[in-house]
Amino acid sequence: MISVEDALAHLFALAKPLATETIGLSEANGRVLANPVAATRDQPPFSASAMDGYAVAPEGVVPGASYTVIGEAAAGHAFDGSVSAGEAVRIFTGAPVPNGAGHVVIQEDVDRTDQIITVSDRLGRGTNIRPSGGDFKVGQTIESPKILRPNDIALLAAMNVAEVTVTRKPKVAIMATGDELVMPGEAPGPDQIIASNSFGLQAMLRDAGCEARLLPIARDSKSSLKTAFSLVDDADLVITIGGASVGDHDLVGDVAQDLGMQRSFYKIAMRPGKPLMAGKLANGAMMIGLPGNPVSAMVCGQVFVNPVVRTMLGLKDALPEQQTAELAHDLAPNGPRQHYMRARVDNEKISVFANQDSSLLTVLSSANALLVAPPNSEAMPKGTAVRYIPI
Amino acid sequence: MISVEDALAHLFALAKPLATETIGLSEANGRVLANPVAATRDQPPFSASAMDGYAVAPEGVVPGASYTVIGEAAAGHAFDGSVSAGEAVRIFTGAPVPNGAGHVVIQEDVDRTDQIITVSDRLGRGTNIRPSGGDFKVGQTIESPKILRPNDIALLAAMNVAEVTVTRKPKVAIMATGDELVMPGEAPGPDQIIASNSFGLQAMLRDAGCEARLLPIARDSKSSLKTAFSLVDDADLVITIGGASVGDHDLVGDVAQDLGMQRSFYKIAMRPGKPLMAGKLANGAMMIGLPGNPVSAMVCGQVFVNPVVRTMLGLKDALPEQQTAELAHDLAPNGPRQHYMRARVDNEKISVFANQDSSLLTVLSSANALLVAPPNSEAMPKGTAVRYIPI
Structure with a gap:
């Protein structure tokens, strides 16, 4: 028997990062960023007001100071001019701060009469200005590899990145094996049970970022297994469930070997789920043979298959988070x-x-x-x- | 200003659980189970062998005991007969335990010569039999509401549940507002920035189980906002971003009210993201107006929008997990x-x-x-x- 760590090392040696594809930002959530992305602009692109108020010169902003309002700056509409001493520009959140201004007095902190504002005793701290490039500057990067999350999507949008290059989704084909299995919705015979692991693993692998599909159930005969293997098509990873032990009816390894698999078989010092098979099929797909006990299959999915998927996705920290x-x-x-x-x-x-x-x-x-x-x-x-x- | 708890109470009063739909088990991962589901059978449906070995009568299994092998039971293929004292049936993992047998001696614990097996000194503990109904019995339920996860999918399959009734996905329309905004990939003017919150919120809402789509950016004019609102179609929830404060250019509330919204406006004692608008549009859709600052919008998405979505999905624990x-x-x-x-x-x-x-x-x-x-x-x-x- 080998340790879990040694088994994972064998699996990592077989798993290779997949190719990349370029997709629209709106579809990128949950995908693995494959290349670093650089901002194409500064954010904010100009000094911007953080509040609704009045933009004035930075000097002499004290309670009692008065200013004449000479114009307005709104988000998307800069004030077309400069602010001199004694002048103020009505300004709204997100608007560019006019030339000459260096302080935004918030509207709650002034008294206004017609075009004259006077700073009140309530004057708060701070200039209420967000400096140009204060969030990020052109060229600043988001490093890869990285699973993109909603906040990253917002940041990429702000950087004006409309498309991103991500690792393509691993294609996984899942094969349940055994004469005792029928599909959900069928009427099982008295000796039969319902195939369950394949559905659980499909869900787990989709959560992990795969395109996962179920092959027809393979029976405990070489011909049935060969038929199922003929349907793996362009899968990057083939998962078999059951038939991978050493019993007389455990034929998965034999058939896979007949089909050109470089076979490794591990008895792993773990509970549940001792037996595990792994190898490469003749078409280049990686194969992992899981034990047939439902809980063993799902736990081995967590412990072995998910790390393989993360490696295929190009992630560096492939082990399950503890x-x-x-x-x-x-x-x-x-x-x-x-x-x-x-x-x-x-x-x-x-x-x-x-x-x-x-x-x-x-x-x-x-x-x-x-x-x-x-x-x-x-x-x-x-x-x-x-x-x-x-x- | 009202507290976060009070604001959430107002939002929960507006949010109603949506209707249900019935979908195939393969599509049910991540969805919210709407009705309890009962197992349609026992699991295992028969006493089943937990190991590869030999099924014998339960009495007298000690080192040195000998048995004559009279047949075989494999997964999916029961032995057609009974086991009497002194007899054994070759049995494989998952196979029905034959009548008369009450103990499976694992194959590593016997020595076999032709049709005679002898129990060795290695005999382990336990009968290696999984009792009928030991996992679940017919009628045993999975309670609702519940977010279905991969292990639940496996359990539902084992229960022979091929279709499940789930809450339908909330349809969310997201409207960014502001003259300063352009879409990612466009060339912004000198006073403009890129719409980012809408993309981040779309990703967040999809993760929360919604169908989320972006409306065209609405400008800071009543006519542009009216056009955008005319596109919300059959959305259950309309999220607006920006324009929801009290500035001269914050028209979202006015326009929504013109369109029949019962408007509530809350100044919430929180940072970031003080202002929040909520109400019901004339077509019955719920509306939430988020502040325009990127971080405020995303944090309010976590704190207010996700709980509303969870309520629409019929979940009881709607608050974010802390x-x-x-x-x-x-x-x-x-x-x-x-x-x-x-x-x-x-x-x-x-x-x-x-x-x-x-x-x-x-x-x-x-x-x-x-x-x-x-x-x-x-x-x-x-x-x-x-x-x-x-x-």
Whole structure:
């Protein structure tokens, strides 16, 4: 058996960043920026008023000072002239500050009579002017790789970046295998169950930024598996579920090898989900064979498949993000395999579920965390800080 | 000025849960389950083997016990008969346990010669049988409302639920307003800037589960605003950005009122983003008017618009999730307004950015948290636990 870290190293060696594509800003949220982007302008492009008020020369702004209003500056409409001592320009938020002005007295801080304003005793601090280039200057970059989030989209728009170059979405084909499986909505025979992992993994992979589709269920025969493999088409990643152990009916590895896969098989020192297969198919697609137990498949999706996807997307930090919480109860010592325990974090305290059997989807669905218990970790009392993967 | 809580209460009074629609399970990830769903079967539907091995009667399984192999049970293929004392059935993971059997001895724990197996000294604990209905029983429900996540999708599939009833996606129309704005990719005049909030909000609202589209930019004139409002079509929610203050050029409220809006205007005791407008348009759509400063608009999106969307989606916990972190530095006392400070959480310590000006998208894009400083909160030393909204 190899460690989780060693298994991930093998997978990372097989996974390569994909090509890029250029898309409109409106479609870029959640995508991975592939190249640094530079601002094409300063922001603000001019000294701008931060408030509604009156722009005056910077000197001598004290309570009692008076000014004659000589014009107006609104957002999108600069005042066409200069401001001299004793003069003021009515100005609105976002408007360019006129030449000669260096202070905006907010409207609440003046008394106005016709064209004369007088600074009141309420005069606040600050000039209420945003300097040109105060947010960013032309050429300032957003570094890549980076998952673009809504606030980045707003910043890119402000930089006048209408299109961005992102890593294209990995295409993933998901193949459930087994004579016991039928699709949701079908009437299962007495010995059969419903294919569930494939739907869960499809959702997980879409969340991770993939185009993920389901192949027809492959049966436990070489001919059925060959048919399913013939449908992977242009997938970058093929995920098989089940049939990847060493049982007499576990034919996935044999068939993939017949189809030219450079096969690696790992027994990984982890719970749940010991067996994992990985390799490259003859068409260049990467393949990962997951165990068939529902919880094992979903946990291995988190621990192994998502990091592979992040590598394909060109991200540097491919491992699942871990957080820390305090144990809400004592925890028994762990055995020799790293245990990803189904758990719930509530109010920053973590509790593991009593039944950790790898078949229990009800437990997984109630969990929001995988507590990571390292191999051979000792018993830990309530209150110990432990690491977990949010799910 | 009213408090954030009071403003939210006004908004919640205007927001109503939308109708439902029935969709295929493959499209249900991230959607809000609208009605409870009941399992249509037990899982497993039969007592199932958890391992590859040999099914035998439950009594007398000790090292040295011998059995004659009389048949095989594989996943999807039950053994057609019963197991009596002294008999064993070769069984594989997921297969139905034959009548009469009550223990699966795993294959690593037996020695086999032809059709005879003998239990070895390695015999482990447990029966390696998953009881019928051990994960869930027919009629067991998934409660609503609930945002469906990948593990729920897997569970629903296992329950043989092929379609689910979810709240339909809120349709949101976003209207940026202002003479100073141009679209990304255009050549702005010397007094102009690029519309950015609308793109950021569109991304945020899509993440929140909406269909969000951009209306043409409305200029600071009643006729232009009327044209933009005429395009809101069947939107459930209209978001305007800018023009919602009390300046001479802030016409959004007037125009919306002309179009039949029951208008409420709130000055909210918060930073950034004091002014907020809300109401119902004549066609029944809810409207929220956000301030025009980029950071104010995005923060108000988090604090006010997302909770409205969650209410429309039928969720009970509509407020943004808050978490706790320790201050990485001393924090100055807060003024009378609740301050949503742009901050970064790294390794569970939170640091606020030095410059909190509401125009700085670079700061917002670097932030991953909004530290929530309550009104008039006192100075807090480094190490104090504070609340924040992850962004």
